[in-house]
Amino acid sequence: MLSCGTASVGSSASLAPYVTPQGPLSSTPRMKANWERGWILGCLVACLSATTAGCSDGEDGGGAPPPPSDMERGTMAATRQDTCGVAPWMDDGLSVFSSLGVMLSAFPALQKRVVDCNLAAHDCKEVRACEVLRVADYVPYEDLHLPECGSERTDHCEGNVVKYCVADDGDYETYYQASFDCALAGATCVEWQTDSGGPRADCQAPPLHCEGPKTAYCDGTRAVRCEEAGPSILSPWVYDCADAFGSHCIEYTSDVECEGPATGEEDCDDGIDGDGDGKVDCDDDDCHCD
Ligand SMILES: [Ca+2]
Ligand SMILES: [Ca+2]
Numbered sequence: 040m041l042s043c044g045t046a047s048v049g050s051s052a053s054l055a056p057y058v059t060p061q062g063p064l065s066s067t068p069r070m071k072a073n074w075e076r077g078w079i080l081g082c083l084v085a086c087l088s089a090t091t092a093g094c095s096d097g098e099d100g101g102g103a104p105p106p107p108s109d110m111e112r113g114t115m116a117a118t119r120q121d122t123c124g125v126a127p128w129m130d131d132g133l134s135v136f137s138s139l140g141v142m143l144s145a146f147p148a149l150q151k152r153v154v155d156c157n158l159a160a161h162d163c164k165e166v167r168a169c170e171v172l173r174v175a176d177y178v179p180y181e182d183l184h185l186p187e188c189g190s191e192r193t194d195h196c197e198g199n200v201v202k203y204c205v206a207d208d209g210d211y212e213t214y215y216q217a218s219f220d221c222a223l224a225g226a227t228c229v230e231w232q233t234d235s236g237g238p239r240a241d242c243q244a245p246p247l248h249c250e251g252p253k254t255a256y257c258d259g260t261r262a263v264r265c266e267e268a269g270p271s272i273l274s275p276w277v278y279d280c281a282d283a284f285g286s287h288c289i290e291y292t293s294d295v296e297c298e299g300p301a302t303g304e305e306d307c308d309d310g311i312d313g314d315g316d317g318k319v320d321c322d323d324d325d326c327h328c329d
Contacts, residue, residue, distance in 0.1 A: 109140055109144040112143060116157035118283050119160065122301060123283070123302075132265060133242055140224065141242070145217045153173040153176065180207050191237070192238065193216070194240040195240050196230050198228070200218055200219065229269070241269055247265075250265070252265060252267045253293075254293060255294060260286070260287050261281075262278045262288045263276075283301055299314055307325075307326035
């Protein structure tokens with residue numbers, strides 16, 4: 040019995056498609072696509088790789104950490120996708136509508152292969168190549184077996200489980216019901232009404248050190264994004280840049296990003312060689328300072 044095998048699926052798994060609200064981003068000019076530096080995979084990540092076998096079962100006496108949860112795996116994958124310019128997950132806090140960790144739990148058929156691929160990747164080039172799996176695994180809601188929300192959205196909380204309504208691209212007349220246990224994200228299910236009285240619900244994460252929405256800060260290598268899941272419902276989320284091939288967190292213009300060898304020089308005004316290539320700020324061609 041492997042002690043660090045693949046993570047179990049969350050308790051509220053329902054099969055349904057989801058199209059990310061963010062379209063794929065083209066890689067930015069400052070991105071260096073051919074980075075080939077080696078990446079030392081820890082046991083935790085290595086065991087998620089389809090090409091890696093053989094984790095100890097604890098016989099070495101050290102004991103292995105528990106397998107990462109869907110939220111942890113999805114967040115790691117989101118951090119890699121964002122840092123590699125695939126999709127801007129780190130623009131959002133915790134919301135069932137914009138969290139890859141939630142989607143991995145709620146819609147594993149759609150996200151499992153691409154997330155596994157992201158976590159097994161050795162660099163941004165491989166992360167970008169994983170997108171073919173996301174496209175291949177897309178299935179419209181109507182082809183799966185989700186309950187319908189009805190003619191009106193019926194988003195609500197059942198205990199700490201959020202029952203939320205999702206729709207396919209191009210068809211916002213038929214909503215299907217997905218569910219997620221907010222406790223899996225250390226969060227609380229909250230309900231509110233739209234201005235027209237429509238019911239809404241989402242998960243709300245603890246406020247951490249957020250001073251309000253549309254703010255962000257670094258906490259070591261971690262990027263903390265402070266955003267709202269609904270009106271006045273602050274719900275931050277944390278992305279560890281270290282998960283993105285050894286990147287670190289940088290703050291500028293009230294934003295946070297990951298910077299490191301995988302991204303090239305991002306902050307061109309801090310006097311620091313952010314990507315470790317020996318060239319600082321404008322001396323680094325990544326900065327395009329002219
Ligand atoms: Ca710099
Ligand atoms: Ca540099």
